[in-house]
Each structure stands twice: as C-alpha cells, then as structure tokens.
Amino acid sequence: MVKRSHQVLANVRTVFPLTLFPDSIVVDRTKISITYRSFFWSSRVISFQVEDVLNVSSSVGPLFGSLTIASRVMSTVDHFPVNFLWRSDAIFLKQLIQGHIIAKNNKLETDQLSQSEMVAMLCELGGDAES
Helix, strand or coil, X not given: CHHXXXXXXXXXXXXXXXXXXXXXXXXECCEEEEEEEEECCEEEEEEEEHHHEEEEEEEECCCEXXXXXXXXXXXXXXXXXXXXXXXXXXXXXXXXXXXXXXHHHCCCCCCCCCHHHHHHHHHHHHCCCCX
C-alpha cells in the first residue's frame, strides 16, 4: 500500500532555456510536490496532500503556460505558482490535479486502478467544459 501511494502520476519540469535552474512538479496518488531550484544543488521542496488543495488554475499562451496551486496548508504562502511550463504540460497538470481534487472530495475509489487508468480518469474528471 505504501509503495503504491508513492506511484508517480505526473512529473513535469519547467522549460530549461527560460529558467536556468528548472523547477518541477510531481503528482503522485496522495500528494503534490513542488521543487523550486535557485542554484546548483540547492532547492526548496513544498509537499502537500491532495486533500489540502483548494484550487488549481492555469494560464496558457501559444507556447508556454503557468500553474498556480492554492492550498489550505498553514504557512506564509497559500498560493504556489510555477511558471514557464510547456503549454501542454500546464493544461495536463491542471486537469490531473483538478480531477484528483474531485475524486478525493467525492471519495471515489481509485486504489484498484492502474497508473494509466487513474491518469485517464482524473484528466477526464478535471477536464474543462470547453476543452
């Protein structure tokens, strides 16, 4: 059960030429981890459970996009932005995380789903009406 809870559903990095030290977002079955890199071998990692995510929003242009995750975790910051993602990655992460929030809030059983089945179901749940 512990091994399965750490199964990665998505791992996305920011675009290298635009960010010298690429940030990353990792979504697994139970949590979301954002790693901000500021210099060689230095990073700041923020992790929170999917249940603690209040909202996820994306802003996309022709090539790039950004993602902002709002959390109820008590800290000095409650919004976590990640900029300079590829457009498709920003849209995919927004759908995946939004679907994850919906599944958790509605207590949908996802333990028996494979990784690919879970990603497909969560993206379907989190998809926008105009997508």
